Amino acid sequence: xxxxxxxxxxxxxxxVFLALCLALVLAFEFSNGFHDTANAVATVIYTHSxxxxxxxxxxxxxNFLGVLLGxxxxxxxxxxxxxxxxxxxxxxxxxxxxxxxxxxxxxGWNLAxxxxxxxxxxxxxxxxxxxxxxxxxxxxxxxxxxxxxxxxEVWSVLLSLLVSPVLGFGLAxxxxxxxxxxxxxxxxxxxxxxxxxxVWWMRAVLIGTCTAVSFxxxxxxxxxxxxxxxxxxxxxxxxxxxxxxxxxxxxLRAIAGDMGEAAALIGRYGDDRRQLGVxxxxxxxxxxxxxxxxxxxxxxxxxxxxNDMNLVLTELKRAGEAARIGEADEERAHEIHETLMGTAQYxxxxxxxxxxxxxxxxxxxxxxxxxxxxxxxxxxxxLAPAQGAAAEVVAAGLIGGAGFSGFPVSTTHVVTGGIAGxxxxxxxxxxxxxxxxxxxxxxxxxxxxVALSAGLFYLLS
Numbered sequence: 001x002x003x004x005x006x007x008x009x010x011x012x013x014x015x016v017f018l019a020l021c022l023a024l025v026l027a028f029e030f031s032n033g034f035h036d037t038a039n040a041v042a043t044v045i046y047t048h049s050x051x052x053x054x055x056x057x058x059x060x061x062x063n064f065l066g067v068l069l070g071x072x073x074x075x076x077x078x079x080x081x082x083x084x085x086x087x088x089x090x091x092x093x094x095x096x097x098x099x100x101x102x103x104x105x106x107x108g109w110n111l112a113x114x115x116x117x118x119x120x121x122x123x124x125x126x127x128x129x130x131x132x133x134x135x136x137x138x139x140x141x142x143x144x145x146x147x148x149x150x151x152x153e154v155w156s157v158l159l160s161l162l163v164s165p166v167l168g169f170g171l172a173x174x175x176x177x178x179x180x181x182x183x184x185x186x187x188x189x190x191x192x193x194x195x196x197x198x199v200w201w202m203r204a205v206l207i208g209t210c211t212a213v214s215f216x217x218x219x220x221x222x223x224x225x226x227x228x229x230x231x232x233x234x235x236x237x238x239x240x241x242x243x244x245x246x247x248x249x250x251x252l253r254a255i256a257g258d259m260g261e262a263a264a265l266i267g268r269y270g271d272d273r274r275q276l277g278v279x280x281x282x283x284x285x286x287x288x289x290x291x292x293x294x295x296x297x298x299x300x301x302x303x304x305x306x307n308d309m310n311l312v313l314t315e316l317k318r319a320g321e322a323a324r325i326g327e328a329d330e331e332r333a334h335e336i337h338e339t340l341m342g343t344a345q346y347x348x349x350x351x352x353x354x355x356x357x358x359x360x361x362x363x364x365x366x367x368x369x370x371x372x373x374x375x376x377x378x379x380x381x382x383l384a385p386a387q388g389a390a391a392e393v394v395a396a397g398l399i400g401g402a403g404f405s406g407f408p409v410s411t412t413h414v415v416t417g418g419i420a421g422x423x424x425x426x427x428x429x430x431x432x433x434x435x436x437x438x439x440x441x442x443x444x445x446x447x448x449x450v451a452l453s454a455g456l457f458y459l460l461s
Contacts (some may be wrong), residue, residue, distance in 0.1 A: 007051055017096045018236040023269035024103035025232055025356045029225035031110040032122040033063065033362020039395070039415035040213040043388030048197045049206040056364045059214040064360035068352055076345045078227045080317070081130040081150060083137045084310030097460030098133050105129040105453040109445060118441045126224055127158070128446045132453025140458070143272065150314070150323050158446075166411055168394055168417030169424075175390035176425040183386075189426060191382035198385040206385065209392030216400035217411045218359060219328070224349055225355040227432070234306065239299040242306035244346035247294030254345060258336045259285035262312055265333050269319035277315030280308035297384060309344050313337060347405020383419065391418030413442070 032328035040062075041055040050058070086098050109125040114275045145151075181187065188202055197203050233241045270277050287305060291297050297305065319325060321334035395414045 021099040025228040028107045029358040030362035047385040049203045049396025060360040060363035062214035063218040064356045066215040067222030067356035070219030101456035104130045124445045129453040132450040136454040160365040165413035165417030167412040169421035171394040172391045172418035173421035173425040187387040212396035238303035242302040245295040252288040256289035266315040270315045271323040280311040342431040387422035
């Protein structure tokens with residue numbers, strides 16, 4: 001098992017691990033597609049607004065476009081959950097054990113819940129796997145969990161996952177009540193009979209919301225696979241991908257100019273690794289200040305510089321969250337962190353395309369289990385057109401807004417909460433047994449993936 005920590009970056013064995021890890025992350029994104037596509041297509045399929053094949057193909061295309069056109073804030077919000085010495089080991093090793101542990105844990109949980117037909121959150125599973133890496137690394141180095149795990153970031157991410165289904169439930173319930181108050185076509189509030197689609201304008205709304213949710217899913221969940229692919233290529237080929245070689249001399253000098261302040265802030269407010277952070281800031285100041293461009297930095301120096309950047313980013317976050325820090329210093333620590341993060345955050349076009357292809361392809365396959373749960377088993381009656389419209393309008397707004405603001409919400413939780421809200425608002429009521437299964441999966445996902453990921457990382461590293 002120890003061989004994973006001793007593989008030389010760029011070696012033949014590293015290429016093999018790269019291929020394996022890429023296969024795992026692409027399989028995860030593929031499973032994300034077929035697990036979550038039901039959230040977008042269940043409403044148009046169960047209201048007969050679109051045929052199943054047309055619905056999933058259209059949803060796949062929109063997911064593809066969402067990944068290509070979305071931001072990358074979510075991708076790097078997740079990456080920051082991992083300790084810097086694991087992201088880019090300073091001894092020159094590769095992060096294969098970390099990568100394999102993350103992908104196997106998140107993918108395994110995704111597949112297990114899909115087989116049982118339970119609408120589980122891929123985001124939740126992935127975050128648990130990332131936290132498991134941080135927990136194992138902290139324990140291995142004898143550090144306190146409060147220092148080694150960025151609990152502020154963990155709670156921030158989990159809060160968005162917790163709030164999103166509650167918002168979905170409440171807002172969809174309100175949207176359904178508004179529809180019922182102002183639109184009095186009884187057929188919109190009854191399960192469809194036969195194969196007849198709803199009235200033309202409601203059909204247009206349902207197709208439009210399916211389109212919007214699919215696109216929003218791509219902008220949010222697609223970023224997660226982008227972050228995982230970047231973890232893979234940086235971890236296995238740091239000399240090529242550790243730094244953004246397109247950085248200009250002006251950008252490098254701006255960063256170098258901030259590093260003196262960064263070192264001072266870290267020295268005053270950092271955690272038990274503050275001295276490492278100060279040394280890293282000084283190293284970046286010296287190297288970036290002397291480089292005419294990113295491409296001019298020798299490939300052999302890039303892994304160490306990436307590790308320095310990760311250390312400074314982590315310590316600046318810790319400094320900004322310190323209880324004793326003043327308001328002005330806190331604001332400055334945040335500003336420098338954001339400037340440095342803006343340089344560290346980059347994604348080659350081929351990574352976007354690869355992620356988009358996998359999510360789009362996965363969207364077109366394996367959707368039936370979760371669609372059946374959402375359309376038939378979540379409520380005590382089959383889904384009605386007005387319920388589908390209310391749930392999807394709310395989901396599109398919440399998921400789309402989160403994707404561009406950097407909050408990794410769960411598409412599954414938002415849509416499931418929304419449909420449940422409309423079932424309650426309609427008087428039909430939600431099915432307690434299915435809600436209980438979804439709730440148990442929600443509660444178990446985090447501890448299960450944390451334990452699985454931490455255990456695998458221990459064995460593989």
